[in-house]
Amino acid sequence: MAPAVAPVPCAVKPRLLRAYLRAVQDHHRMQSAQMCSLVRGDGFRFEKEIQEAEQAREDAKYAILVHEQEHGCHLWFDPNAPADLQDGQEWPSGLA
Numbered sequence: 001m002a003p004a005v006a007p008v009p010c011a012v013k014p015r016l017l018r019a020y021l022r023a024v025q026d027h028h029r030m031q032s033a034q035m036c037s038l039v040r041g042d043g044f045r046f047e048k049e050i051q052e053a054e055q056a057r058e059d060a061k062y063a064i065l066v067h068e069q070e071h072g073c074h075l076w077f078d079p080n081a082p083a084d085l086q087d088g089q090e091w092p093s094g095l096a
């Protein structure tokens with residue numbers, strides 16, 4: 001049986017999650033741009049941008065993991081939280 005863990009409000013994690021989601025979107029956008037380039041016959045453009053976006057995604061992921069390790073807020077992550085929060089939106093009550 002898992003230990004009972006009281007939810008700990010975290011003001012940082014929602015920001016880190018939004019940054020990660022933006023980084024994933026940017027990475028996908030650059031991959032799509034490359035696919036369009038290939039379809040148009042322009043070759044493998046955007047390699048540098050894809051690599052940079054991939055690095056940004058990894059950096060954002062590890063920022064979350066490091067924060068969770070240091071703050072201990074990984075145990076109460078709600079998998080039902082909306083994944084498409086935009087900048088300026090508030091995290092649903094009870095999650096942050």
Ligand SMILES: [Zn+2]
Binds near residue numbers: 011013067068071
């Ligand atoms: Zn935290």
